[in-house]
Amino acid sequence: MAEIGMRRAFINTVNYYKNFYPVRNYSVYPPNFIDAVWKNEEVDKIIETKNEMEIKLMRVKAAPTHATCSVFFDHDVHLFTNHLMKKGNRKLAKELVNEAFVRIKRIQLKKYYDAPPDEADKIELDPVKIFHEALRNVTPVLTTRSVIHSGVKYQIPTVVFPKMAKFLGMKFIIDAAGGKDKRDRFYASLAHILLSAYENKGLAVQKKLDLHKFCDANRVYAHYRWT
Structure with a gap:
């Protein structure tokens, strides 16, 4: 013992x-x-x-x-699937992304067949290319970090690193898709958000702009980065 x-x-x-x-x-x-x-x-x-x-x-x-x-x-699609995954359920995350891409393809094909011949060639049909352009449009160039100065916490604007910028862009897309009407399927909301971001508009793009506006409003605290 x-x-x-x-x-x-x-x-x-x-x-x-x-x-x-x-x-x-x-x-x-x-x-x-x-x-x-x-x-x-x-x-x-x-x-x-x-x-x-x-x-x-x-x-x-x-x-x-x-x-x-x-x-x-595609590495970015794989990374997006990992960020979307919850509780290790990778199969469900892949199915949601694939269903969203299928819906994007159908929407773009309908636009393609309904458009005049001179405009049809300008319509992008590849969902992966649409995803990349949407991700590029929602990726921020600035973010904030917390700095404590004289016992007060400030949100300091700073340049965001490429990996973190891509993560924030994916987070904006996922949060925007999750915040849509609960009566819609998630993959339907995700397809709508990606198509809106592809056209540089929508809720995900607005999240990026709000972050940039917040950084601009806090630019007076930028000198605290070196304190």
Whole structure:
């Protein structure tokens, strides 16, 4: 019993000090392992720059679960699906995105067939291209961060990094689609939001503009970035 008590005390002590000292997560792969390459253009580049024997002797890490060389794979769509996913239900998130793309395709095809011949060629039919343009239109260039100065918290405007800007753009789209009429299906609202953002209007674009206006209103606090 004494041994069990000492073991418990040791474990409790270790768990206590874990809260004060950062834990470094070591990689399961040694440093001489290289990242897996699955894109065709990157594979061709490696073959051109290295000889066959050197390639055979390379030690490669396991490829991520989403790795594919399919021509239908799009990194931004995959990233958007991950942001949309809740409780690890990736299948549902993929179905919602695919259904939204199907609805976009049908809407654009109807516009294409109803439009005059000279205007039909200007109508974009590819949902992925529409998604990219919509994401570009809702991506902010400024954001705010909290800074405490003299005991007062200020929202300081600052330039947003590319990854964070893309995340905010996707968040604006998802929030705008989720805030639509609850009687509509989510994928229908998502398709409507993407088409509106593609035309540089709609609720998602308004969220970006509101953020920029908030940054402009707080520009008097910009000098607190260096304090």
